[in-house]
Amino acid sequence: MADGHAHAKPQHDYHIIDPSPWPFIGSIGALVMAFGGVGWMQYLKGNEFHVFGVNFATPWVFFIGLAIVLYTMFSWWSDTIKEGHEGHHTKVVSLHMRYGMIMFIASEVMFFVAWFWAFFDASLFPGEVAQYARAEYTGGMWPPKGIEVLDPFHLPLYNTIILLLSGTTVTWAHHALLHNDRKGLVNGLALTVALGVLFSIVQAYEYMHAPFTFHDSIYGATFFMATGFHGFHVLIGTIFLIVCLLRAMAGDFTPKAHFGFEAAAWYWHFVDVVWLFLFASIYVWASVGATIAVH
Template identity: 85%
Template sequence: MAEAHAKNHDYHIIDPSPWPFTASVGALLMALGGVGWMQGLKGNEFGLLGIPLNNAWLFVVGLAVVLYTMFGWWSDTIKEGREGHHTRVVSLHLRYGMIMFIASEVMFFVAWFWAFFDASLFPGEVVQVARTEYTGGQWPPAGIEVLDPWHLPLYNTVILLLSGTTVTWAHHALLHNDRKGLVSGLVFTVALGVLFSFVQAYEYMHAPFAFADSIYGATFYMATGFHGFHVFIGTIFLLVCLIRAMKGDFTPKQHFGFEAAAWYWHFVDVVWLFLFATIYVWASAGATIATGH
């Protein structure tokens, strides 16, 4: 009888899980709460079934549900890996999933680069409304002082490039079963990620233009701000890997959690290089550089 039920394939049939449902509920609450919150910031009324939603509470509740779902779902995935369910086929499919996720992130950033280049390459084009009204017929728009690309942005470029080398060091250490090198590499990578975020926050606080000042400010903050958010998420991702590594998780043959974090971090690095080369360096050519920034 036991032989009749023996597993003779490399696939893993998971147990019934509540996480897809809770994730959907959390996402719905975040969407409704986000709309209501933004409407409230504009002074508008927004509600559903007579319940006022023009505040941040529903969004916060939805975010809490999503974060709890992420913790529970990924904890289950880690447990399944420890129990030996991540076979060769399952591991391959996990990698495919991460690759598709990063591809979707690439297209997300393509949208912001598209917006930036559409405004910067054709500043005098007449569309539904005169674009010259927003740009002054030039890029950067008339009256805008830009950040010096060879100051804080260059520092952050060096920081991210260094973090790319330290996470690679950690990866190679893991492949050679060097636990000390793995932990050290992750510590340096997390520290560099935190340093990057602090430098960018300082840059934002001292930037000579605001989000609502011009289309330059809008495209600048949307592109660099979302990248900064991805650095924050990647830092947490690597911090979790560091905690797991210190607990003895990951082996040279089974370490997809760390590998996914490393892929994500390298993606963040590459996006920053494009941001630095275009939004900071190329867009500042011939522009007025703000002194002291």
């Protein structure tokens, strides 16, 4: 009997996961969401989107796909947390999870490189944009002729301070966890979440009062794509931290086993660093010599 148990227990540090339905279900949800996104855009344009005789020009298909994706994320990560509680996250498994998170953040870096590339291509060569596209895109200058820009040392600076403070509070929470200070961990995470929510509120207010729109010029397009996707990442990071806060309050994390929190902290620091580059280039550098909007 003892020999049978010895053979039943894995004699290695790797975790062979059980068959999971979530990759397949998640793929179906992503497909439905992409298909629904096309239908939603056609709906907004007032067009029809017929497939097999059915008009899918409606936003509801997109939200059905989104619901499937969100449910998959919740269930899949719940299984991962359960595996950690069962002791499957050995040192080797944890190391590879960290490698995975690092590669994910690297892919996110390249995602933002694309938006910075678009911005600097248009801003450093406005004459070529006007020559090879349409003159009204830039008027041969940057910011484009007739565009009033946001004051970088008003709300953007305020948001920069907010994110820098959030970086210190999440670091405080991390150090508190390493020293098994549960109160400091919860307080640090709660403050980080509050600062993340405050950042999103300020950015939403800034967007509502921006003196230009997405359709005004290539300046507006590159501005809203770069800062908007960053804002979306802030929202995702805030949700990530809220989950960590709930888990911390439930006593999930320990000084030696807390990869979920560590991944959230890495992601949040990535969001901080991207914002510093956005603030320095799109807000500060691009406003030099431009007309600052007065509210």
